[in-house]
Amino acid sequence: MHYTQSPYKYYRRLTSEVGFGIIKLGGVHPIRVESMTTTDTMNTAATVEQCQRLFEAGCEIIRITAPSMKEAENLGEISKRLRSLNINTPLVADIHFTPNAALKAAEFVENVRVNPGNYADKKKFAVREYTDSEYQEELERIYKEFKPLVLKCKDLGRSIRIGTNHGSLSDRIMNRYGDSPLGMVESALEFARICEDCGYYDFLFSMKSSNPLVMIQAYRLLVNRADKELKHKYPLHLGVTEAGNSEEGRVKSAIGIGSLLEDGLGDTIRVSLTEDPVNEVAVGFEIVRRYNERWLLKHENQLTVVSELIKPDHLKESEVEVSYNPFEFSRRVSKKFSISSFEIGGDAPPRVELHIKTPLLKMDEVRDEIIFSAKPFLKDGAKSELVSISTDSIDEVFEIQKLLFEKLIKIPISVTTSEPLSAKALIDKVEKVTLLIKEGERFDLSDLEYYSGSGCIEFCFIQQEASDRAVAEILTKIALKCQKMKIEKVLFSILSENLIYPYRRLAYSFHTNGIHYPIVLRYNSKKVKSSSIKIPESTSDLNTVVAASIQFGSLLSDGIGDILSFESNMLRGDELNLVYNILQATRYRMTKTEYISCPSCGRTLFDLEEVTAKIKARTSHLKGVKIGIMGCIVNGPGEMADADFGYVGTGIAQISLYVGKEVVERNIPENEAVDRLIDLIKRNGKWKEPKEIDTEIEA
Numbered sequence: 001m002h003y004t005q006s007p008y009k010y011y012r013r014l015t016s017e018v019g020f021g022i023i024k025l026g027g028v029h030p031i032r033v034e035s036m037t038t039t040d041t042m043n044t045a046a047t048v049e050q051c052q053r054l055f056e057a058g059c060e061i062i063r064i065t066a067p068s069m070k071e072a073e074n075l076g077e078i079s080k081r082l083r084s085l086n087i088n089t090p091l092v093a094d095i096h097f098t099p100n101a102a103l104k105a106a107e108f109v110e111n112v113r114v115n116p117g118n119y120a121d122k123k124k125f126a127v128r129e130y131t132d133s134e135y136q137e138e139l140e141r142i143y144k145e146f147k148p149l150v151l152k153c154k155d156l157g158r159s160i161r162i163g164t165n166h167g168s169l170s171d172r173i174m175n176r177y178g179d180s181p182l183g184m185v186e187s188a189l190e191f192a193r194i195c196e197d198c199g200y201y202d203f204l205f206s207m208k209s210s211n212p213l214v215m216i217q218a219y220r221l222l223v224n225r226a227d228k229e230l231k232h233k234y235p236l237h238l239g240v241t242e243a244g245n246s247e248e249g250r251v252k253s254a255i256g257i258g259s260l261l262e263d264g265l266g267d268t269i270r271v272s273l274t275e276d277p278v279n280e281v282a283v284g285f286e287i288v289r290r291y292n293e294r295w296l297l298k299h300e301n302q303l304t305v306v307s308e309l310i311k312p313d314h315l316k317e318s319e320v321e322v323s324y325n326p327f328e329f330s331r332r333v334s335k336k337f338s339i340s341s342f343e344i345g346g347d348a349p350p351r352v353e354l355h356i357k358t359p360l361l362k363m364d365e366v367r368d369e370i371i372f373s374a375k376p377f378l379k380d381g382a383k384s385e386l387v388s389i390s391t392d393s394i395d396e397v398f399e400i401q402k403l404l405f406e407k408l409i410k411i412p413i414s415v416t417t418s419e420p421l422s423a424k425a426l427i428d429k430v431e432k433v434t435l436l437i438k439e440g441e442r443f444d445l446s447d448l449e450y451y452s453g454s455g456c457i458e459f460c461f462i463q464q465e466a467s468d469r470a471v472a473e474i475l476t477k478i479a480l481k482c483q484k485m486k487i488e489k490v491l492f493s494i495l496s497e498n499l500i501y502p503y504r505r506l507a508y509s510f511h512t513n514g515i516h517y518p519i520v521l522r523y524n525s526k527k528v529k530s531s532s533i534k535i536p537e538s539t540s541d542l543n544t545v546v547a548a549s550i551q552f553g554s555l556l557s558d559g560i561g562d563i564l565s566f567e568s569n570m571l572r573g574d575e576l577n578l579v580y581n582i583l584q585a586t587r588y589r590m591t592k593t594e595y596i597s598c599p600s601c602g603r604t605l606f607d608l609e610e611v612t613a614k615i616k617a618r619t620s621h622l623k624g625v626k627i628g629i630m631g632c633i634v635n636g637p638g639e640m641a642d643a644d645f646g647y648v649g650t651g652i653a654q655i656s657l658y659v660g661k662e663v664v665e666r667n668i669p670e671n672e673a674v675d676r677l678i679d680l681i682k683r684n685g686k687w688k689e690p691k692e693i694d695t696e697i698e699a
Contacts, residue, residue: 002227003220004263007322008468008501010294012264013223016232018159018202021090021110023060025159025204025267026235030292032268033284034061034237035277036094041071041078041602048081050277055087057281061268063092063113065602072104079108092161094601095119096168096634102149106158112149113161113206116191117168118634120145130175138172143194150198159202160195161237164188166209166218168634181207181218181327185225196231204235204267210242210596211642212256212585213329216557219260220326235267236260242628244597245274245612247545250283251581254546255553261291262500262554272599274612274629280599286546322504323511324558331559332507334518337489339456340412340431342385344491345518345562349589352579353386353414353520353565354572360389360396367403373572374411382580382591384572386432388414388565392422397430414458424450427457434458434493437474439466445481451490458491458520463502471496472505479515491563493520499551507560518562523551525568544568549582556586590624596643597629604631605652606670614674615647621690625681628658644686647677659684 005011015026025032035054039046041064051062066072072093079091093105093112099120106112120142130138153160164184169177177183184207195203205226207218219236227233240256243249253271260266269288271280323332336346344351354373358365366389373384391397397415404411412431417423423435427450435451437443437459451457459478461471475492482490492510494502499521507519525544548566555561566579583589595616600608608631615629628643633650646658650666655673657665657680668676681687 002320003224003326004265006320007263007326007504010262010264010291010501012291013233013236015235015267016201018204018235019110019157020061020159022088023090029267031261031266031288032060033058033281033288034063034092034268034270035059035280035284036063036065036270036272036599036601038277038600038604038608039602041065041067042074044074044077044081047078047602048085051078051082051089052085052087053278054281055089057278058285059089059278059281061090061092061111063094063270064109065094066098066101066105067096067603068098069101069104071602072098072101072108075105076108099145099149103152106149106152106156109158111159111161112153113163114146114149114191115163115165115168115634116142116187117165117170117173119191121170121172130172135172135176139190142190146191146194147198150195150200153202154198154200157202159204160200161204161206162188162191162195163206163208163237164218165241166207166211166214167241181214181221184209184218185222188222189226189229192226192230192234201232201234204237206237206239208239208241209256210240210252211587212240212252212259212553213557213587215240215256216259217327217329219265220263223265224327236265237268237270238266239270239272241272242596242598242630243272244595245609247577248581248585248595249273249275249597250542250545251549251553251578252585253283254287254549255557255582255585257287258546258550259554259557261288262550266291274597274599274608276609277599283542283546286542287550321508322558323507324560326558329557329559332511332519332561333516334562335488335516337456339386339489340410342412344456345516348562350521350556350561350583351385351563352383352576352583353388353563354384354575354579355388355390355565355567357572360391360393360400363396363399363403366400367407369572370400370404370411370413371407371409374409382576384576386412386414386563386565388416388434390416392417392419394422394425397426401430416460420447420450423457427451427455428453430455432456432458432491434460436495437461439464443474443478445478448478448481448485448487452485452487454489456489456491457487458493460493460495460520460522463494463496468502468505471502472509475506476509476513476515479510479517480513482517483515490517491520492517493522493565495522495524499523500554503555503560504558507558519560520563520565521552521555521561522565523548523567525566541570541574544570545578548578549585552579552582553586556582556588592624593620593622594624594626594643595629596626598631600631603634603649605649606631606655611647611670611674615677618674618678619681622681622686622688625686627677644684645677645681647673 017027018025037050090110093109095102164187173183173187209215238257240253243252271283334345358369370387414432416434418436423433426433626643628646630648648656650656653670654667
């Protein structure tokens with residue numbers, strides 16, 4: 001495995017410490033929250049004002065772009081003014097293309113971020129083959145370009161972030177390794193080797209992508225490679241780049257960052273939103289909260305490592321083996337069968353099950369809520385595909401069915417019960433029965449004969465004190481018995497506060513025992529413990545969005561999950577939106593337009609938030625179409641490799657339009673660019689008028 005201390009328990013990766021001005025990264029220090037200014041770096045007053053607002057929001061590291069020497073020099077004035085205001089937050093200079101700007105910026109900031117894909121390269125998207133000698137010549141050229149910065153940072157006590165982006169790998173890397181996580185890792189390691197060769201160890205890594213799955217794989221592969229090859233375990237900065245705005249951006253960020261934090265990876269994070277950067281800070285703290293709470297104790301102002309979270313001396317092989325490939329996505333193999341009119345498992349998309357919130361005593365209201373849940377609520381057609389009710393009363397189930405029949409409403413009903421006899425009575429009378437298995441209560445395998453009819457049965461273990469291993473063993477015994485009895489329509493699930501580790505155990509146990517029944521991911525946010533730390537501007541909905549994204553998203557990213565069953569205090573429409581955003585972010589179901597939108601910085605020469613809003617208003621009905629909206633060309637063409645169309649700033653009030661990586665219209669006046677983008681979508685056959693969009697969800 002060799003990318004995490006254990007996939008079945010939280011052990012934070014213990015890295016070397018890296019200096020960062022008044023704070024340090026890695027080691028036993030908290031996971032830090034970073035943001036980046038969106039102002040013109042030459043506008044000193046505006047940049048200082050935005051830095052002050054970030055400081056007041058609790059931001060622990062502030063990044064500022066320095067695209068040329070003049071911006072790099074002005075970092076000195078910005079730093080001076082901030083320090084005069086007693087704002088000592090560490091500053092990072094963001095460098096692309098310009099080594100001389102990096103050398104100047106190092107005089108004024110605590111950290112210099114370099115992108116190895118373009119630090120000493122002009123990306124041309126050239127296709128050529130490199131001989132080994134030509135490749136070595138390129139590495140020697142990079143060494144000469146990068147070494148002066150390394151030595152200067154070493155002399156001044158500055159740190160460096162080697163920040164690889166999926167969207168801006170060099171032509172050299174692209175032609176040898178492809179646009180892949182492996183290419184991202186090798187790009188970073190080339191620069192890390194130079195640092196170590198110079199006796200410099202104050203650096204950290206990042207491996208960013210707009211696709212959370214690519215990002216997760218890249219970081220895991222980096223740790224796998226770097227921890228074997230390099231002299232130290234260096235800290236990691238985590239982030240999903242070009243995540244977009246609104247809930248979609250928060251979901252993508254929580255999935256990518258949170259999945260890695262669950263693996264114990266990550267020492268600092270940045271949530272990249274196409275919004276006011278202050279908004280990034282609250283989301284960032286919400287994401288890291290649970291991990292900082294686990295990791296640190298405060299006692300007499302000293303940081304004490306929680307002993308059980310340190311890596312044990314050794315782990316048995318069974319403690320590190322998993323059912324999935326952590327470096328390459330593949331979906332868990334499961335058998336397919338039908339529930340009502342749709343398929344479960346196999347290559348069918350993960351289905352959505354939501355729970356009825358109305359007490360069953362109010363039958364008319366229950367009926368209305370089921371009807372409401374069954375209708376496409378969102379403009380993209382998203383709806384609840386299974387409606388779940390909890391009852392041990394057969395009469396209540398029959399009454400609900402009667403009320404729905406009177407309204408000619410047909411929707412699959414799932415009944416959750418803790419009574420085996422109730423489950424037996426309902427197994428062929430509703431589309432699905434979920435039988436709760438409680439700790440301490442004996443489950444008789446001989447009772448399985450009751451559930452061998454044509455109906456679907458889900459066995460759900462309610463985990464409280466039982467170990468993850470014990471839960472997996474119990475459900476595996478039931479599954480093996482079901483296989484022996486040739487019961488076809490069987491599902492398995494676990495109800496637990498943290499889904500990731502017990503579900504990984506279950507998937508591995510099923511894998512080693514040759515069990516291919518589908519798995520239901522169940523998450524009830526109402527039962528999750530609240531935070532003991534006050535988070536700036538945190539809301540209950542933000543907490544739910546982040547927690548559900550991490551819990552569901554981590555497992556989906558590992559290929560685990562055939563149904564998502566979600567219960568929360570959110571409104572029904574908000575629940576649907578969240579679940580489908582999670583499925584879209586993990587690329588299982590494209591039910592709406594996908595926006596790859598950068599957060600803006602001083603390089604952006606137009607109002608990115610305003611333009612993004614305009615493009616969304618015109619195109620949000622185009623299900624499955626991917627549109628990149630970029631402030632400049634730093635990552636634009638590369639990150640848009642996954643997009644159908646791109647809108648990229650190329651000068652003052654000038655925009656270029658792309659189809660994939662190819663620029664097709666250059667330097668369009670900004671006031672015409674959105675209309676020209678729509679025309680481009682139409683010419684390429686991807687446009688539909690809003691009235692043409694049906695209400696069916698695309699698989």
